[in-house]
Amino acid sequence: MAGIDVHQHLWPEELVDRLRARSTAPYLRGWTVHTDGEPPFLVDPAHHDVGRRRAADSRAGIGTACLSLSSPLGIEGLPRAEADGLLGAWHDGVRGLPGGLAGHHRGWASVPVVDPDLEELSGLLAEGFVGVQLPATTLLTPAAWERAAGVLAVAEAAGKPVFVHPGTVPAAPDPVPGWWAPVVGHVAQLQACWWAWQALRGRELFGSLRLLFAAGAGLAPMQHERHAVRAGRQMTLDRDVFVDSSATGPQALDALVRALGIDVLVLGSDSPYADPLAPAALERSQGEAASRAIRTVNPARLLDGVDRWSRMAGHPTGRTTIHTTNHTTGQGEGRAWRRVG
Amino acid sequence: MAPSRLSEHEETLPAQRAVEIATHAGRVTLENLPGRDLDPDELRDLVATLAADPGSWAHLVGFDDDQRVYASLHRDAHVDVWLLCWTPQNDTGWHDHDTSSGAVAVVAGELVENNLTVATGGVETRVGAGRAFGFGPEHIHRLNGAVRGSVSVHAYSPPLWRMGQYAVSSAGVLRRVSVSYADELRPLD
Numbered sequence: 001m002a003g004i005d006v007h008q009h010l011w012p013e014e015l016v017d018r019l020r021a022r023s024t025a026p027y028l029r030g031w032t033v034h035t036d037g038e039p040p041f042l043v044d045p046a047h048h049d050v051g052r053r054r055a056a057d058s059r060a061g062i063g064t065a066c067l068s069l070s071s072p073l074g075i076e077g078l079p080r081a082e083a084d085g086l087l088g089a090w091h092d093g094v095r096g097l098p099g100g101l102a103g104h105h106r107g108w109a110s111v112p113v114v115d116p117d118l119e120e121l122s123g124l125l126a127e128g129f130v131g132v133q134l135p136a137t138t139l140l141t142p143a144a145w146e147r148a149a150g151v152l153a154v155a156e157a158a159g160k161p162v163f164v165h166p167g168t169v170p171a172a173p174d175p176v177p178g179w180w181a182p183v184v185g186h187v188a189q190l191q192a193c194w195w196a197w198q199a200l201r202g203r204e205l206f207g208s209l210r211l212l213f214a215a216g217a218g219l220a221p222m223q224h225e226r227h228a229v230r231a232g233r234q235m236t237l238d239r240d241v242f243v244d245s246s247a248t249g250p251q252a253l254d255a256l257v258r259a260l261g262i263d264v265l266v267l268g269s270d271s272p273y274a275d276p277l278a279p280a281a282l283e284r285s286q287g288e289a290a291s292r293a294i295r296t297v298n299p300a301r302l303l304d305g306v307d308r309w310s311r312m313a314g315h316p317t318g319r320t321t322i323h324t325t326n327h328t329t330g331q332g333e334g335r336a337w338r339r340v341g
Numbered sequence: 342m343a344p345s346r347l348s349e350h351e352e353t354l355p356a357q358r359a360v361e362i363a364t365h366a367g368r369v370t371l372e373n374l375p376g377r378d379l380d381p382d383e384l385r386d387l388v389a390t391l392a393a394d395p396g397s398w399a400h401l402v403g404f405d406d407d408q409r410v411y412a413s414l415h416r417d418a419h420v421d422v423w424l425l426c427w428t429p430q431n432d433t434g435w436h437d438h439d440t441s442s443g444a445v446a447v448v449a450g451e452l453v454e455n456n457l458t459v460a461t462g463g464v465e466t467r468v469g470a471g472r473a474f475g476f477g478p479e480h481i482h483r484l485n486g487a488v489r490g491s492v493s494v495h496a497y498s499p500p501l502w503r504m505g506q507y508a509v510s511s512a513g514v515l516r517r518v519s520v521s522y523a524d525e526l527r528p529l530d
Contacts, residue, residue, distance in 0.1 A: 224418050234376055237416040258502045261416055262523045290523035 001292070002063025004299035006130075007163070007214060007244050007268030010067050010105065011048045012093020018086050019073075026073040035073055037171045038181050047272035050097060054104050060275070061295070062267075066303075067094055069110040071135040072181065074168040076113050083112040091124060101128030108133040108163050111151060118154050125158040130303055131212075132160065135167030136189035142200035152206055159305055161210040161242075164193050164217075182247065182273070190218030195227070203238055210240045212302055214268060216252055217243045221259040237261060242302045244268025245294065250285035253294075262290050266299040355476040356454040356466035360385065362446055362473050366393035371415055371422075378419050379498040381475030384444035388494045389473045391422060392446035398424045402492055414494070421500035425493050427452065427486025435483045435507035436525060437517075441497040443480070446473035450491025455483040457507075481507070501525070 011019075019028040025036045031043045046052050057065050069075065075086045087110055094107035101107065109129035111121055121132060132155050139145050145152075155162045169185030176184075194217040202209075213220075221243065228234055242264045245253060256265055267282075269275065282291040301307055369379070369386040379387065391397060391414065401412040401424050410426040427450065435457065445452065451469045458464055467487055468474065476482070501522035508516050 228376070228418065234374070234417055234419075239413075257521065257523075258500075259418075261421065261500060262521065263413070287521040287524050290521040293523055 001296045003061050003267055003295035004064045004066075004303070005057065005062045005267050005269050005271065006066045006212060006299050006302060007165075007246050008053075008065045008067055008105075008271045009047075009070050009273065010050065010053055011070070012090070012096060014089040014093035014096065015086065016048065018089040026075060033073070035168065037074075037169045038072070039178060041178065044272070050105070053272070054098075056271070057104070063104070065105050065271075066130050067097075067105055067107045068133050068163060068165055069108065071110075071133065071137075071165045071167045072169065072186070076110055076135050077137070077168065078112075080112055080114050083114070087112060091129070094129075106130050113138055116151055118150050121151065121154050122158065125155065125160045130160065131155060131163055131210075133163040133165050136164050136186070136193045136214075137167030139164060140189065140192040140196060142196050145196055145200045145202055149205070152209055156206050156209040159208075161212050161302055163212045163214070164190065165214050166190060186215065187218035190215055191220040191223070194218065194220035195223075197241070198227070198235065208240070208305075210242070210302060210305060212242045212244060212266065212268070214244055215246045215270070216248050216256050219252060219255065222255055224259060237264070239263055240305075242266050242298065244270075246270035247274045253285060257286070257290070262293050263298060265294045266302050267295045268299075354454075354456055354464065354466055355381070355474045355480060356456075356468050359468050359472040359474040360389070362389040362392045362448070362471050365389040365473060374417070374420065376419070379442065379496075381442045381444060381477050383475075384420070384442055384496045384498055385446075385473050385475030387420070387422070388444045388446035388496045391494045391496075392448045392473065395448070398494070402426055404428055404490060416500055419500070420496055420498040422494065422496045425495055427484075427491040427493070428489045429486050432485040433483055433525070435481060437481045437505040437507075438478055438497060438501060439503040439505060439519075440478050441499055441501050442475065442477050443495065443497045444473060444475035445484070446494045447471070448492045448494060450489070451487035452491055452493055453485055453487045457481055481505075 016028060019026060025034050027034050031045055032040050033043055034040050053065070069090050075083060075090075077083070078086070090110060091107070094105070095101060097103055097105045099105070107129055109121060109124040109132045111117070111132060111134075113135070125132065132151060134148060134151065139148060152162060166182070166186035166189050169181040172180060190213055194213055197211070224235060237260060243256060243260065244266050246268045247270050248256070253265070282294065286294065365386045366389045368390070369383050370390045371387075375383070398412065398414060403410045404426050405428070412424040413421070414424055415422040445468070447468050447470050449470050451467055454466045454468060456464045456466070504520050504522050504525050505517045506520050506524065508518065510516060
């Protein structure tokens, strides 16, 4: 079964053209990106070549890749007129990829920070965008989540997930290396968003909303013991709050499984900035069953809310955690545990 | 020298020390968890509580000869709880739970637990409906349903993470393979 990668970046031609036409950040000159906070960086054009990217996915066993706007560019936070043009180019560009919104590449909708048009968002989700992405910089506190309530409600009503993705990182006061923003700034943003959602008790406000945090929510879930000590509150696992695997390796994945269990981990590679977890690498790290859950079963549940395992048990609601397995003996070397003695 | 943890209760097996669900239900509940990892006796009392409350899981019961049926009932930082539905064809294989303690409450039918012994190969213990037992992380076992329609509630603390699966090679050598708990509770279909 082909994997579903819920977090990739690819800039369609429409968006590239719009960015090249600009003279203030964010803009492109050739393939060099200029933003407000981060130093200019050169993009590899091959990273945004649809055919090459699809071929790379194929080699990694990825059958569906969900494209996400690069929120660190800061497009969503621009004045509305500027944001609207760039976001329109993003949505048009994703629509124009081979297969449209139902092709190999699917897409997350994005909305402007200022006064998002909820009707338009509702239309985008109905049209086939997989969910809506919000920059982490707009969800850093409980009150910020509350301010986003309109967008969250539209997603919940549509049965589509909300993707919390790192946003812009302010320029550092002193010189820092190029990796500073993704390793320090983005992680801190995601951690703040995770705890802001918990502090808000967001589940009490949005009973069926599915959330996805990029990059293991900055590994915030590993701070749950500190949270228990400081907040005096134990958390029960929320099976509709997912985290993706982007830019993590075997140790971070292990830690996430320990803190959250396997059911909320999804493959989200952040490609082309990181490599998709090839099936073989993931299986070496987590085993065949966990690999299958992370690559296919869990991402499918994130996107459509349907628990495939429950169907197998004949459960009528499709939203419970039933699963079935096969432990009969004699299935080959790896899984045949015959009786000793 | 301090006695090894392995020496505790070495005269009897955990399943042989099973208690009545009815007398232990209500002592530990999901509402009064201690906010730390639970020991085997506490886990046993927790599964007894849930076993005595079919309203919380009866709608999840289902049986399949080829595939053991699982439902997750609860998970927090310290404990995860599962409902399992068995037929005689369902078999866990030999396994351990790495650092987790565990407990089993049988609410319908009967389970068969096997434990490895070096001298004789194995000891079989049957645990009938209405009984519950707990075990520590040192426990190695294999479970299957004695009769079709067996249902049990299981709890693990800390929540399952890694597990050991055991196999015997063609030369008769026992081997342990470290697997994600997904191989046990979220396996391939």
